[in-house]
Amino acid sequence: MSDLAATDDLFFQQTGLARERAEKIVDDALAGADDGELFLEYRQSESLVFDDGQLKNASFDTTQGFGLRAVSGEVTGFSHASKIDEDALKRAGETVKAVGRGHGGTEGANPQGTNRRLYIADNPLDLVDFETKVKLLADIDAYARARDERVRQVSVSLAGSWQAVQILRGGGMRAGDIRPLVRVNVSVVVGRGDRMESGSHGAGGRVTYERFIDPVSWRGAVDEALRQALVNLDSVPAPAGEMTVVLGPGWPGILLHEAIGHGLEGDFNRKKTSAFAGLLGQRVAAPGVTVIDDGTLADRRGSITIDDEGTPSSSTVLIEDGILKGYMQDRMNARLMGMAPTGNGRRESFSHAPLPRMTNTYMLGGDADPGEILASVKDGVYAVNFGGGQVDITSGKFVFTCTEAYRIENGKVGAPVKGATLIGNGPEVLTRVSMIGNDMALDPGVGTCGKDGQGVPVGVGQPTLKIDALTVGGTAA
Incomplete structure (x- = not known):
């Protein structure tokens, strides 16, 4: 499924907003302006923090909304809402169209073409269950503590998001993108007597969690965080x-x-x-x-x-x-x-x-x-x-x-x-x-x-x- 088709489902089929109506509102709002766009976004995000040998925080959030912008010269009119429907979009259109009155400039041509897909479209939050993520954090914590007797504290975090966007411009131009993003971070505190020092290492990208569930990957992150902490313990x-x-x-x-x-x-x-x-x-x-x-x-x-x-x-x-x-x-x-x-x-x-x-x-x-x-x-x-x-x-x-x-x-x-x-x-x-x-x-x-x-x-x-x-x-x- 193409990014446009996938985002059409999120922003039009599921919300009930007719795409043709949205395009008409955008055209009307941008009439007389030099530039502008309707930016539609749907995002899922999560964060897990493992500290003091236990899961300290776990959060999950879903957000969606739109931002409508009209630009004339250096003047920008911008309105946004967390509800995607025709009434909200009409109100935003009335707000931003005011900047097109009395401001001259050079009209911006719509962008042409799009890149090849640079990353997968899979939602990393769906591919690994919650229990597996918690076990991963616990395994990282246990491995770090077992690596060196000087380890005093370990903190591990895992974060991921899945963002779908679609941009509508005047004249029916549309572009869509689906963006996964994950990150794991390890922080280690070591001590010798009264002196304590820390080190940290993280990794991430527009991939799924699979890369970080691999022990070769997360053990490398722990080893690097521990190495930095021990280096700092000997610093002058x-x-x-x-x-x-x-x-x-x-x-x-x-x-x-x-x-x-x-x-x-x-x-x-x-x-x-x-x-x-x-x-x-x-x-x-x-x-x-x-x-x-x-x-x-x-x-x-x-x-x-x-x-x-x-x-x-x-x-x-x-x-x-x-x-x-x-x-x-x-x-x-x-x-x-x-x-x-x-x-x-x-x-x-x-x-x-x-x-x-x-x-x-x-x-x-x-x-x-x-x-x-x-x-x-x-x-x-x-x-x-x-x-x-x-x-x-x-x-x-x-x-x-x-x-x-x-x-x-x-x-x-x-x-x-x-x-x-x-x-x-x-x-x-x-x-x-x-x-x-x-x-x-x-x-x-x-x-x-x-x-x-x-x-x-x-x-x-x-x-x-x-x-x-x-x-x-x-x-x-």
Whole structure:
């Protein structure tokens, strides 16, 4: 069954809303507007948390609704409701059509075509029964506690969702998508005497739970979380000052996402509030630095067959060999900037208007051996895993906390360090990349990006990188 046929059943047959009537209301609401769409959504989601050796929380939720938007120039009219019927849709239409009066602009043409299916349509919540999920969490907990006598606490969570969407645009254009999403996360606390440290690891993607029920998969997640915790148990205070920093492959790409990626989204550049505004075609990074946002990767957490405006996702080159080549665009900002949408119009749910957002954002690999990169550093820090961070889009300044990092001395990785933060400026960091590893890796599938109060699943990735000068905030006396 096609995505359109499957979503027709959810949004029209089961609700009693006639599709022809919905299309007429949409056409009427968007008359005179430059752009807009009806976004229909049905979502099932669940979450299970196993803590202190027992199931602490289990939740299941079903939501459905619509968001109707009309756009004229920079003005947006948006109305949403959790009930899908003709009366609610008519009221929303009357609300949003007001923006089409007295506002001129360039009309946005409907998107053409769609991607091949990037992930399965199966509902992961239905394929594994509740008892099996609880047993999985209990098995993970027992395995983690048996691995090492220093384990003090184990927390395991399992989350999944199944989202069906359909977008209706003026003139009868329709697009649909069915999006599964699962994630498992393991957190381990270890102790020695009065000192306790933690480690965590997770994995996920647009797949079913089967991949994580496999003991090879979840035991690997436990082993990694335990490894991080034990590393931190032996950590010493981090040094402070400006020094060479080597970033590990994979998840450290979250720094790239926050410090650089947001600054390459269309809205910030149209409003000229990004440090990258007006720099298309200019060098913004060291030679060899190529950054891509790709929503077309199969099964990845940040992938989408179509975005939430109906535009097929794409692989967008943002920076190529250090030269700024493009921005991530939704339809409104692309139209106002005279550019093409890139399939990056995303929203958290039917109750939110779309924004230009990242999908899977990563830096391509280079030709340097990771061991060679580390051996080239006389004095520095090797940052392998990150926690939270903050970034100022306008200035590009960021602060990130390392959850696993090591001292580098005379080309050798030394003691793990605790309390290290990386402080810098995203655009400046790009120009200080001096070596790029040949080990590009994507994150394990755990990222969620926040913007304007909306969270969406994303992916990140990068190879090992050598940054010649970056401020490290440490705790060493």
